[in-house]
Amino acid sequence: MTEPIVVAEGLHKRFGDVHALRGLDLAVPPGAVCALLGPNGAGKTTAVRILATLARPDAGHARIAGHDVVREADRVRALIGLAGQYAAVDERLTGRENLRMFGRLHHLSRARARRRADELLERFGLADAADRVAGAYSGGMRRRLDLIASLLVAPKVLFLDEPTTGLDPRSRGEIWDAVRTLASDGTTVLLTTQYLEEADRLADDVVVIDHGRVIGQGTPDELKAALGSRIDVLLEDAGALPAASAVLARMTGADPDAPDHRRLTAPAPVDLRLADAVRELDRAGVAIADIALRRPSLDEVFLHLTGRPAREPDAAAAEGEAA
Numbered sequence: 322m323t324e325p326i327v328v329a330e331g332l333h334k335r336f337g338d339v340h341a342l343r344g345l346d347l348a349v350p351p352g353a354v355c356a357l358l359g360p361n362g363a364g365k366t367t368a369v370r371i372l373a374t375l376a377r378p379d380a381g382h383a384r385i386a387g388h389d390v391v392r393e394a395d396r397v398r399a400l401i402g403l404a405g406q407y408a409a410v411d412e413r414l415t416g417r418e419n420l421r422m423f424g425r426l427h428h429l430s431r432a433r434a435r436r437r438a439d440e441l442l443e444r445f446g447l448a449d450a451a452d453r454v455a456g457a458y459s460g461g462m463r464r465r466l467d468l469i470a471s472l473l474v475a476p477k478v479l480f481l482d483e484p485t486t487g488l489d490p491r492s493r494g495e496i497w498d499a500v501r502t503l504a505s506d507g508t509t510v511l512l513t514t515q516y517l518e519e520a521d522r523l524a525d526d527v528v529v530i531d532h533g534r535v536i537g538q539g540t541p542d543e544l545k546a547a548l549g550s551r552i553d554v555l556l557e558d559a560g561a562l563p564a565a566s567a568v569l570a571r572m573t574g575a576d577p578d579a580p581d582h583r584r585l586t587a588p589a590p591v592d593l594r595l596a597d598a599v600r601e602l603d604r605a606g607v608a609i610a611d612i613a614l615r616r617p618s619l620d621e622v623f624l625h626l627t628g629r630p631a632r633e634p635d636a637a638a639a640e641g642e643a644a
């Protein structure tokens with residue numbers, strides 16, 4: 322097995338009474354996209370800041386490509402890029418000027434910074450807007466600019482803290498494309514997100530964190546499989562509910578839920594076949610309007626792991642305003 326390029330072992334971090342991380346473990350293989358998925362306050366930013374050498378853990382260790390993030394912080398900084406939760410763009414400068422400034426901060430020569438900035442502006446579709454002030458950019462353009470800034474030195478490991486929070490679907494899609502491009506070039510990406518869909522779309526590996534520790538981990542498929550499928554039935558006629566419920570109870574070994582008078586849903590055993598369910602329901606005289614064997618969404622996985630939804634809709638809306 323290849324050595325993981327990002328490793329965290331038992332990370333703890335307290336802020337006064339708040340225990341932000343309580344023994345966080347992580348291992349990301351080189352070239353992977355890993356999503357750290359968790360609700361507000363789960364400890365995502367704290368974990369990223371420690372891995373990116375911006376904060377020290379109270380206990381535990383972390384290494385990037387074998388280098389300790391505390392003892393060898395300089396070595397680590399040379400390997401990583403970070404695009405933070407709040408875009409660090411100077412609004413008075415143009416996109417191109419922002420990138421030149423970041424280039425100088427990263428000790429690139431003037432010529433090298435310019436070449437690299439032009440190349441990345443082109444590649445991530447910002448070339449046309451490069452000479453407009455960043456203050457006039459849309460949210461999605463700013464995030465892309467921030468992403469480009471974090472790529473000036475071609476990092477081995479890129480940290481993206483909530484790269485798409487508050488973006489509209491189109492801008493979100495653009496960031497997703499950018500992340501995929503990077504990953505296909507071999508960059509290891511560790512991103513944090515509150516969006517289950519984002520983790521599902523982008524990540525090879527999802528680490529679900531809550532209250533500063535890992536509560537679930539796997540590929541999106543593994544996480545869904547652990548929860549099992551469900552069988553959903555929509556009846557032609559509400560009168561058939563008791564009969565249909567009895568059939569499903571027999572086939573699944575569980576008491577089906579009835580979200581309304583025409584719908585039934587039950588956890589499906591792995592060996593349940595849709596064709597058998599259709600036949601049994603038919604034999605019991607139940608007319609079916611629709612029937613499906615449905616794998617759970619990552620939303621349901623999160624709900625199952627934490628006992629609450631991943632994002633409260635109100636919090637999401639409020640944050641969209643702030644971003």
Ligand SMILES: Nc1ncnc2c1ncn2[C@@H]1O[C@H](COP(=O)(O)OP(=O)(O)OP(=O)(O)O)[C@@H](O)[C@H]1O
Pocket residue numbers: 336337339340341359360361362363364365366367368406515
């Ligand atoms: N500098 C700090 N001082 C005090 N408390 C902090 C500090 N940074 C983080 N915390 C607290 O630590 C906990 C974890 O915060 P963190 O920012 O890591 O969460 P997060 O998962 O990134 O949340 P969000 O989704 O809102 O960005 C929270 O309770 C937060 O209030």
Ligand SMILES: [Mg+2]
Pocket residue numbers: 365366367406482
């Ligand atoms: Mg955060």
